[in-house]
Amino acid sequence: MEYRRFGRTELQMPVFSCGGMRYQYKWQDVPPSEIPEANQGNLEATIMRSLEVGINHIETARGYGSSEMQLGKILPKIPRKKLIFQTKVSPKPDPREFSRQFQQSLNFVGLEYIDLLGIHGINNEETFYNTMRPGGCLEEARKLQKEGKVRFIGFSTHGSTEIITKAINTGEFDYVNLHWYYINQNNWSAIEAATKQDMGVFIISPSDKGGRLYDPPAKLVELCKPLSPMVFNDLFCLSHPQVHTLSLGAARPTDFDEHLKVLSLLDQAETILPPIIKRLEEQAIASLGKDWMETWQQGLPTYEVTPGNINIPVILWLRNLAIAYDMTEYSAARYNLLENGGHWFPGATAKQVAQFDLSACLKDSPHQDKIPSLLAQTHQMLGGNAVQRLSQS
Numbered sequence: 001m002e003y004r005r006f007g008r009t010e011l012q013m014p015v016f017s018c019g020g021m022r023y024q025y026k027w028q029d030v031p032p033s034e035i036p037e038a039n040q041g042n043l044e045a046t047i048m049r050s051l052e053v054g055i056n057h058i059e060t061a062r063g064y065g066s067s068e069m070q071l072g073k074i075l076p077k078i079p080r081k082k083l084i085f086q087t088k089v090s091p092k093p094d095p096r097e098f099s100r101q102f103q104q105s106l107n108f109v110g111l112e113y114i115d116l117l118g119i120h121g122i123n124n125e126e127t128f129y130n131t132m133r134p135g136g137c138l139e140e141a142r143k144l145q146k147e148g149k150v151r152f153i154g155f156s157t158h159g160s161t162e163i164i165t166k167a168i169n170t171g172e173f174d175y176v177n178l179h180w181y182y183i184n185q186n187n188w189s190a191i192e193a194a195t196k197q198d199m200g201v202f203i204i205s206p207s208d209k210g211g212r213l214y215d216p217p218a219k220l221v222e223l224c225k226p227l228s229p230m231v232f233n234d235l236f237c238l239s240h241p242q243v244h245t246l247s248l249g250a251a252r253p254t255d256f257d258e259h260l261k262v263l264s265l266l267d268q269a270e271t272i273l274p275p276i277i278k279r280l281e282e283q284a285i286a287s288l289g290k291d292w293m294e295t296w297q298q299g300l301p302t303y304e305v306t307p308g309n310i311n312i313p314v315i316l317w318l319r320n321l322a323i324a325y326d327m328t329e330y331s332a333a334r335y336n337l338l339e340n341g342g343h344w345f346p347g348a349t350a351k352q353v354a355q356f357d358l359s360a361c362l363k364d365s366p367h368q369d370k371i372p373s374l375l376a377q378t379h380q381m382l383g384g385n386a387v388q389r390l391s392q393s
Contacts, residue, residue: 001054002263004244006200009152009174011084011115013057015238015266016259017202018050019247020060024067035070042252044074049253051078053260059202059247061088061120061156062101068108076110085111088120088156088177091130091137098137102144117141117150118177122167123159123343131155131167138172156204158344160302164190168197175200180243181210182236182280183321195242203246206233207259212333217326223279227265232276234262239269284324292367296320299364303347307356311338311347312375319378328382335382350375351383 006013023043025035047058058075060067068087075085087105092098106114119131119138131137144150154175157164164178168190176194180187180203194201207213211220213230224232237243248259265272284293296316303311315338318331338349353375362368 002266003054004241006244007175007194008198009116009200011152011200013084013200013245014055015245015263016055016256017057017059017086017245017247018047018055019205019249020058020067020071021064022249022251024065024070027065029069030066032069035066040070040073043070045253046250046255047071047074049256050250051082053256055248055256056082057084057086057245059086059116061118062105063088063090063120068105072108072110080111084115085109086116086118087114088118089137090120091122091127093130095130095135095137095140099140099144102140102149106149113149113151115151116175117144117153118175119153119155119173121344122155122157122163124163124346127159127343128163128167132170132172154200154202156202158204161187161190165193168193168199171197173197173199175202177202177204177247179204179209180237181206182233182277183211183327184317191240191242201242201244203237203243205249206237206246208249211321211327212330215329217328219283219326223283223325224276227272227276228258228261230258231261231265232273234259235265235269236273236277238262238266239273280325284320287324288320293320295366298366299362299368301361306347306361307358308352309346309348310350310353310356310358310375312358312362312371314338314347315350315375315378316371318382319374322381332382332384335378336384349383350379353379 002015003012004015023046025039058071060071062068075083089098089101089105122128122131141150141153145153152174154173154177155167156177158179164187167173168176176199178187178190180191191201207230210233211229213233216229220229227235234246237246248256250256297313300313303309306312315335318335321327322331335349337345338347353372358372359368362371365371
């Protein structure tokens with residue numbers, strides 16, 4: 001395993017982390033007696049495999065249902081100094097509820113302290129305010145830190161680059177969990193801001209939200225050769241020293257195997273990556289046109305100022321992926337999460353685009369005339385049954 005300094009925490013962080021949202025029994029708290037032995041056995045085998053390969057960062061959240069409680073049956077058996085444990089608690093309007101949920105987390109995992117406490121979901125102005133206001137959740141987290149229950153404080157986010165950067169630039173956080181991978185590089189400026197603050201940088205879900213790379217379309221497989229799409233994406237992310245660790249949402253012990261192939265390739269990234277990236281870029285241009293690929297993002301409005309809250313940037317991005325790389329299943333799953341993802345994946349689909357005049361909000365786009373019809377076409381291509389976030393399932 002390779003380790004990287006996790007910003008100012010000075011922790012030696014493995015380049016892969018064992019995320020805890022896919023091996024638990026339920027997305028809700030349940031009595032311990034209801035946990036099937038097979039499920040608990042699989043979780044424990046997954047954790048032991050993680051440690052065996054050098055992944056000693058175990059990451060979960062209060063919002064991941066029975067995950068913390070199930071981890072509490074094995075984590076106290078591991079020598080504490082060999083473990084980097086992280087959990088996350090969502091910011092609340094009432095900071096006392098934040099503290100109550102943290103204590104519930106601590107009780108479940110059976111540890112004396114948490115290495116990394118994340119404010120879970122600084123995604124918009126409301127969650128930013130609930131965290132940062134005087135007497136807010138960050139102040140509660142600082143109290144926990146003074147009590148020795150927390151070593152370092154960070155935040156996780158599915159928010160816009162602007163809100164992420166705003167939180168980073170407060171200088172209050174030791175690390176950030178955010179999305180960034182080959183198919184979505186919008187948050188690079190936020191990573192640069194985190195680097196200036198000497199923060200740890202943790203990439204959320206590069207293999208699932210990064211394109212369902214555990215089940216890639218044949219076209220993407222061909223374009224990424226000689227690597228698998230999963231290994232390509234890992235190598236792409238880790239070729240940037242500003243990135244410290246990638247979360248692997250392992251559901252079983254064997255889920256680490258494909259990722260581990262990256263370790264022997266890290267010093268060859270400058271040779272291996274360019275031809276693959278070139279093929280991917282050329283395919284996108286061949287499928288969608290050079291002018292479109294160079295300018296499609298210019299002048300697009302945010303969903304907040306778009307009639308019907310249609311999330312135009314996300315919809316056009318998903319259209320690009322579906323057409324260029326045959327990533328239709330991924331794009332459809334994300335598209336149908338719109339209107340159901342709350343502030344974790346905000347905005348609306350294009351199902352009612354014909355009812356709105358988008359000319360004013362698209363006035364700065366070089367493609368203002370054709371975007372309404374592209375949105376309608378995308379809804380035809382990707383629209384289907386509503387999709388819920390995993391935590392709502």
